[in-house]
Amino acid sequence: MSETTVVLGAAIFRDFRLFVARRSQPPSMAGFWELPGDELTGDERGTIEDLFTTEFGVAVSAVDQILGSDRVLMSWRDADNNSVDAVLRVWRCQFPAEVTFEEGEPRPNMHRYDDISWVPVEELDSVGPWRDEARIAAGEIADWFLSDAQWQRAD
Numbered sequence: 568m569s570e571t572t573v574v575l576g577a578a579i580f581r582d583f584r585l586f587v588a589r590r591s592q593p594p595s596m597a598g599f600w601e602l603p604g605d606e607l608t609g610d611e612r613g614t615i616e617d618l619f620t621t622e623f624g625v626a627v628s629a630v631d632q633i634l635g636s637d638r639v640l641m642s643w644r645d646a647d648n649n650s651v652d653a654v655l656r657v658w659r660c661q662f663p664a665e666v667t668f669e670e671g672e673p674r675p676n677m678h679r680y681d682d683i684s685w686v687p688v689e690e691l692d693s694v695g696p697w698r699d700e701a702r703i704a705a706g707e708i709a710d711w712f713l714s715d716a717q718w719q720r721a722d
Contacts, residue, residue, distance in 0.1 A: 572653040574640060575615050576602035576701075577660040578633065578708045580718075581668075584685040585709060587694060591681035595644045600694045601701040602657060602708070603680060606645070615658055622680055623673040625666065630659045630721075633711065638704050655704055661721070688713060 579586040588603040590596040605618045612629040619627040636657035643653035662668075668685075675683060684694050688709040691702065712718055 570652075572643065572645065572651050573607040573611075574604055574643065574653050574655050575607055575611055575618075576604035576636075576655050576657045576704065577615050577619070577627065577629070578602055578657050578712075579627065579660045579662060580688070580712055581662070581685065583688050583719075585688055585691070585705065585712075587684050587686055587691075587705065588675060588680040589682040589684075589694075590679065591675075591677060592679050593644060593648065595642075595648070596698070598696065599701065600684075600697050602655075602705055603683075604655075605679075606653075607656075611656070611658065615660060619660075622675055622678060623683075624676065625662060625673045627660045627662055630661055633657045633659055633708065636704065636708070638700050640698075640700055655700060657704060657708055659718070 587600050589600050605614055608614050615629040616627055619625055637654045640653040640655050643651055645651050675681060686694055691705055691709060
């Protein structure tokens with residue numbers, strides 16, 4: 568039996584908008600929007616924090632794993648383009664409070680992602696296409712955010 572690959576996604580909200588990014592790599596995922604993330608390498612916090620430093624040139628704090636967020640990813644392909652069993656695990660993350668962004672920021676470095684959007688939580692379909700499981704996960708995360716006043720105050 569093969570080992571399941573864990574793919575980490577970052578849920579970041581500001582002003583009731585969710586940070587999402589459009590994939591440019593690998594080719595099997597190019598053009599799809601998602602919660603930015605990466606395959607687990609080492610510890611989960613470090614994987615997410617390293618991704619944002621390298622891909623977006625900005626620090627992010629991985630606060631905590633959103634319990635119950637694991638979602639099976641259909642047709643996931645690893646770096647060698649092999650189909651593997653994978654799950655998406657979402658972490659609540661925050662950019663430093665003192666960091667402000669202009670429209671279209673932070674900019675991706677064009678390696679794994681080629682565009683970003685701060686999407687209002689009630690308008691997730693204003694960007695697309697999404698991979699089905701990524702859209703479902705984003706919707707669930709947005710619902711949790713909207714129902715949690717403490718999370719809203721933190722972001």
